[in-house]
Each structure stands twice: as C-alpha cells, then as structure tokens.
Amino acid sequence: MSHLSLEVSLQREMQGASPIIVTSEGNTAGREVEERSQCIIQGLKRLPQCHFSTVQVSDRYLDSILQQIHHQEYLGFLAHWNRALVGEELLFEYPYVDQGIQPDTPLFAGVYDLSREGARTAIAAAQQVVKGASLSYALCRPPGHHAGPAWLGGYCFLNNAVAAVVTLQESGISPVGLIDIDFHFGNGSAAILASRPDVWFGSIHRSTILSYPYKEVQPASDRQTFIPFSHSPSSEEYLSAVDELIKKALDFGCGAMVVSVGYDIIINDPHGGWHLQPSIFEEIGHILAQASIPLCLVQEGGYLLTALDECAYKFGSGLLGCDQK
Numbered sequence: 001m002s003h004l005s006l007e008v009s010l011q012r013e014m015q016g017a018s019p020i021i022v023t024s025e026g027n028t029a030g031r032e033v034e035e036r037s038q039c040i041i042q043g044l045k046r047l048p049q050c051h052f053s054t055v056q057v058s059d060r061y062l063d064s065i066l067q068q069i070h071h072q073e074y075l076g077f078l079a080h081w082n083r084a085l086v087g088e089e090l091l092f093e094y095p096y097v098d099q100g101i102q103p104d105t106p107l108f109a110g111v112y113d114l115s116r117e118g119a120r121t122a123i124a125a126a127q128q129v130v131k132g133a134s135l136s137y138a139l140c141r142p143p144g145h146h147a148g149p150a151w152l153g154g155y156c157f158l159n160n161a162v163a164a165v166v167t168l169q170e171s172g173i174s175p176v177g178l179i180d181i182d183f184h185f186g187n188g189s190a191a192i193l194a195s196r197p198d199v200w201f202g203s204i205h206r207s208t209i210l211s212y213p214y215k216e217v218q219p220a221s222d223r224q225t226f227i228p229f230s231h232s233p234s235s236e237e238y239l240s241a242v243d244e245l246i247k248k249a250l251d252f253g254c255g256a257m258v259v260s261v262g263y264d265i266i267i268n269d270p271h272g273g274w275h276l277q278p279s280i281f282e283e284i285g286h287i288l289a290q291a292s293i294p295l296c297l298v299q300e301g302g303y304l305l306t307a308l309d310e311c312a313y314k315f316g317s318g319l320l321g322c323d324q325k
C-alpha cells in the first residue's frame with residue numbers, strides 16, 4: 001500500500017527556554033534537547049507528502065488518558081515537583097523507579113508541564129488516525145517508553161506511546177499493536193500493557209543486561225514478543241526482526257499500530273552502540289507500510305543530532321513508498 005501523506009503532529013511550544021534533560025551521569029553528549037525535534041522536522045520537510053499541524057487536545061481529555069496509564073499518586077508527585085523546583089534545581093532522589101533500578105533522570109522545574117505536552121502530542125497523532133489518516137507521526141519530547149505505571153527513568157516521565165494506544169482504543173479500534181524499535185527496551189510500555197489484554201506489544205532492542213534498564217526482562221504473556229540483540233545486528237538481521245514483529249501483530253488481528261521510534265539504533269548515537277546506517281530507516285519504513293494498517297509513529301530516542309535529519313527523511317521515504325533509489 002502506498003501512503004499518500006504523512007500527518008505530523010508538532011508539540012505545542014513551551015513558555016521560556018526548553019529544558020535540557022540530563023541523566024544522573026550528567027552526560028554532555030546525548031542530552032535530551034529540543035534541537036532533536038528540530039532536526040527531525042528538517043528531515044521530514046524534505047518530503048512534500050508531510051503535512052504539519054500543531055496539536056489541539058484539551059487538558060480534560062489529556063488527563064482522562066493519563067489517568068488510565070499512570071497511578072494518581074505518581075501523577076501527583078510529578079505535579080508537585082513541577083512547581084516546587086525552581087530555576088536550575090534538580091531532584092535526584094525519589095521512590096518512583098522501576099523495580100531493581102536506581103533513579104537516573106532528575107526532575108526539574110516544569111517537568112510535568114513539558115511531559116504533558118509530549119503526551120498531548122502523541123494523543124493528537126492518534127486522533128489523526130482515528131480521523132482517517134493512514135500515517136501519522138507524533139514529534140513529541142521527552143520520550144516516554146521507559147515511564148511505567150508509577151515510575152520514571154531514562155528521560156521518560158509519561159508514556160506517550162501508550163497514550164496513543166489508549167486513544168486508539170477509545171475510538172473503538174481493537175486490538176491495537178505497539179511495536180518498539182528504539183535501541184532500548186521500553187520497560188514502561190511493557191509493564192503498562194501487561195494488564196491490557198487487547199494490546200499486542202513487540203520490541204527489538206539491545207540486550208537489557210547490557211543496556212538500560214540493566215536487568216533481565218520477560219514477556220508478561222504471549223501478547224508480548226521481545227527480540228533482544230547482544231551483538232550489533234546486521235541490517236538483514238534487524239529487518240527480519242521487524243518483519244517478524246509485524247507478522248505477529250497482524251496475526252493478533254491488530255487494526256492499527258503505534259510505533260515507538262528510536263533513532264538511537266544507528267552508528268555513533270551517544271546512547272547507542274550498533275553499526276546500522278540511517279538508510280536502514282527507509283527499509284524499516286517499507287516493511288511497516290506493507291502491513292497495510294494505520295500507523296501512529298511516536299518519537300522516542302535518537303541523540304546523534306547530525307544524523308536525525310537523514311534518519312527521519314529515510315524513514316518518511318520508506319513509509320510513503322517513495323522510490324529514492
């Protein structure tokens with residue numbers, strides 16, 4: 001199926017400077033910055049089939065979705081520190097972490113406001129699918145797939161991809177699939193979806209022993225498929241894993257699919273470690289498009305600023321069925 005257009009949902013602008021999100025290691029390379037989104041937009045703008053719109057989702061609807069994903073107490077904790085921290089203050093100590101791992105991502109002033117805009121963007125992209133788009137893309141930040149029912153970590157505070165899944169479900173689409181192709185395992189998405197019987201979840205990632213969240217993980221049920229790599233996969237190995245996940249999602253009967261997109265699988269990403277080239281995304285896009293079901297792409301990681309433009313351009317080209325060769 002050749003998709004005619006890609007509807008891109010742009011995050012609402014925040015007041016003042018966009019915060020730079022670091023980890024407790026204080027990493028200078030690979031910080032989570034607003035510039036990431038700008039680079040991705042540049043890549044997508046090279047494709048005339050991309051239509052850009054700024055999101056419009058009410059606070060009321062946003063809250064109704066977030067309350068289905070995260071515990072109330074956790075949302076209250078984020079809301080509290082959102083205002084209690086001021087200026088450059090960071091909070092490194094808190095109890096809301098995934099089992100067996102240490103806090104790695106500090107809270108900052110406005111953390112809840114910014115994270116809510118990310119989730120709002122993902123919801124808006126899902127609503128584009130509900131309205132009939134076959135291809136939509138949420139350019140949200142910070143990423144979300146490490147955020148669990150009541151925990152944050154790895155730059156993630158609210159789970160944007162699951163917010164998109166729930167939005168699709170609310171419109172009556174069932175079952176829904178979530179495929180996570182970020183370099184890192186979406187421990188938050190897997191945990192939240194474990195209790196949702198009508199969602200299929202698949203992930204391709206670097207071994208969770210070798211990379212975040214640095215612990216062993218197991219699928220919660222036969223509705224979850226994990227494909228970890230301990231070595232840097234060849235493009236053939238990687239693409240056949242993508243193919244396998246899509247077949248399983250379609251076998252499950254998914255009527256639409258959310259894709260957690262991470263550009264950190266490519267060579268030289270500061271948080272990565274594999275040797276795949278940006279051009280892999282054209283092939284990934286082709287394979288995803290062949291599923292012939294509506295796709296809602298949600299931005300997760302990808303921190304090599306000089307490559308994000310090309311990754312996004314290749315991905316869009318593959319999804320749209322453009323012949324770039």
Ligand SMILES: [Zn+2]
Nearest residue numbers: 182183184301
């Ligand atoms: Zn990642």
